[in-house]
Amino acid sequence: MSRLALNAPAKLNLFLHVLGRRRDGYHELQTLFQLLDFGDRVELESRADGQIRRRKGPPGVAADADLAVRAARLLKAAGGAADGCDIVIDKRIPVGSGLGGGSSDAAAVLVGLNALWKLGLSGERLGQLGFELGADVPVFVRGHSAWAEGVGEKLRPVSLGDRWYLVLTPKCEVSTAAIFGAPALTRNSPALTIDRFIRGPASGRVRKLDFGALWRATRNDCEPVVRKACAPVDAAFNWLESYAEARLTGTGASIFAPFPSAEEATRVLNRLPGEFRGIVARGVDQVSRAGGE
Numbered sequence: 001m002s003r004l005a006l007n008a009p010a011k012l013n014l015f016l017h018v019l020g021r022r023r024d025g026y027h028e029l030q031t032l033f034q035l036l037d038f039g040d041r042v043e044l045e046s047r048a049d050g051q052i053r054r055r056k057g058p059p060g061v062a063a064d065a066d067l068a069v070r071a072a073r074l075l076k077a078a079g080g081a082a083d084g085c086d087i088v089i090d091k092r093i094p095v096g097s098g099l100g101g102g103s104s105d106a107a108a109v110l111v112g113l114n115a116l117w118k119l120g121l122s123g124e125r126l127g128q129l130g131f132e133l134g135a136d137v138p139v140f141v142r143g144h145s146a147w148a149e150g151v152g153e154k155l156r157p158v159s160l161g162d163r164w165y166l167v168l169t170p171k172c173e174v175s176t177a178a179i180f181g182a183p184a185l186t187r188n189s190p191a192l193t194i195d196r197f198i199r200g201p202a203s204g205r206v207r208k209l210d211f212g213a214l215w216r217a218t219r220n221d222c223e224p225v226v227r228k229a230c231a232p233v234d235a236a237f238n239w240l241e242s243y244a245e246a247r248l249t250g251t252g253a254s255i256f257a258p259f260p261s262a263e264e265a266t267r268v269l270n271r272l273p274g275e276f277r278g279i280v281a282r283g284v285d286q287v288s289r290a291g292g293e
Helices: 067-079 101-116 123-133 137-142 176-181 211-217 223-229 231-240 262-269
Strands: 003-021 027-047 052-056 084-090 146-150 154-159 164-169 255-259 277-284
Touching: 003 101, 003 137, 003 164, 003 211, 003 277, 027 101, 027 164, 052 067, 067 084, 067 101, 067 123, 084 101, 101 123, 101 137, 123 137, 137 146, 137 154, 164 231, 164 262, 176 223, 223 231, 231 255, 255 262, 262 277
Parallel strands: 052 084
Antiparallel strands: 003 027, 027 084, 027 146, 027 277, 146 154, 164 255, 164 277
């Protein structure tokens, strides 16, 4: 095998609670990552000369700053690979949207090159490498929707059932660092226990959660700060909330609302004003990596 293509899914944070600030400057969080059946496509091809080259990537992102390229270099060093690779990323996830595109691409590179270079590293080790790149990367390495704690790296796989989401991405950029550094951000949410939301017996390690109970008991602590800082996000909320309860994903800029069917979500999408970008996507418990060879 010298060539591989993988799906790199988008994610939503169904909630995001900030419990406090840690001594290392990061924040203690609780969140729930919902993977989507929408995302980027990452193509990898081995190179015998050991070089790592990005042939196509996110617009406006230099190769050296691209998490996918950094992931390839990190894995090459950690695994002692002699080969290099060409990387082609077909972007569908908007850059800076809070949907995890860069982290997902990096995870796809770690998983794909581990197979392509025959390194044999465990999923746990790949997750550790992913965490060096960013707190969201490990959930994409594992490829399963998950309850997350710590700074987002302590993961427990969950099942949320079949649900559709309308996702809007306003035309603005939100700085994660600025939002977490904002004085107005509350940092004292009480910790929740996952047991409160479990519905029925676990399937292996996967917990089945009551979506309705979870949705009613949670929120995104960053949402008021982002709405005040970014007028297009606030405008998107005002529009979407006339049809369904909306929520911010991560620190934004995208917002979303759950719907019981694709048809209902699509009916609302068809009324979308021109200043917003929107998609309808299905939430999935586990992502299918195969994108073809």
